[in-house]
Amino acid sequence: MTNRWNKSDTLVDDTHYMKQALLEAQKAGERGEVPVGAVVVCKERIIARAHNLTETLTDVTAHAEMQAITAAAATLGGKYLNECTLYVTVEPCVMCAGAIAWAQMGRLVFGAEDEKRGYRRYAPQALHPKTIVVKGILAEESAALMKEFFAAKRR
Numbered sequence: 001m002t003n004r005w006n007k008s009d010t011l012v013d014d015t016h017y018m019k020q021a022l023l024e025a026q027k028a029g030e031r032g033e034v035p036v037g038a039v040v041v042c043k044e045r046i047i048a049r050a051h052n053l054t055e056t057l058t059d060v061t062a063h064a065e066m067q068a069i070t071a072a073a074a075t076l077g078g079k080y081l082n083e084c085t086l087y088v089t090v091e092p093c094v095m096c097a098g099a100i101a102w103a104q105m106g107r108l109v110f111g112a113e114d115e116k117r118g119y120r121r122y123a124p125q126a127l128h129p130k131t132i133v134v135k136g137i138l139a140e141e142s143a144a145l146m147k148e149f150f151a152a153k154r155r
């Protein structure tokens, strides 16, 4: 399989789509959810937008990535997302890394690293071996949203 993502303009695109994920994260924060947002892009089109809904749905599995994967598969009418990119503002947890693997995601792009709950600490091999990982896109903005949220909670 040829990899059409290895273009020199991907960084610009990645920043653009990560901004959309950040908008989703902001929406989550505004409704009292931990501010994590995600979008799924397939053939230069956003096919799913989602944010963390664990409080709203009273469901610990309602992470932004889980919502986005479910929505993307519904839009595409197929469960495999090997031609898609998942953008998420914060490094996925182990559960989401598993879901990303099951979906055979083509690319994973995340913003801020999560040293406490991120998959790379516990399960660095959890992703599908073919999934391309890019990290650090708008990392500061993504981390700042989380910091503000938890600082406001403590007040």
Ligand SMILES: [Zn+2]
Binding pocket: 063, 065, 092, 093, 094, 095, 096, 097
């Ligand atoms: Zn997760």
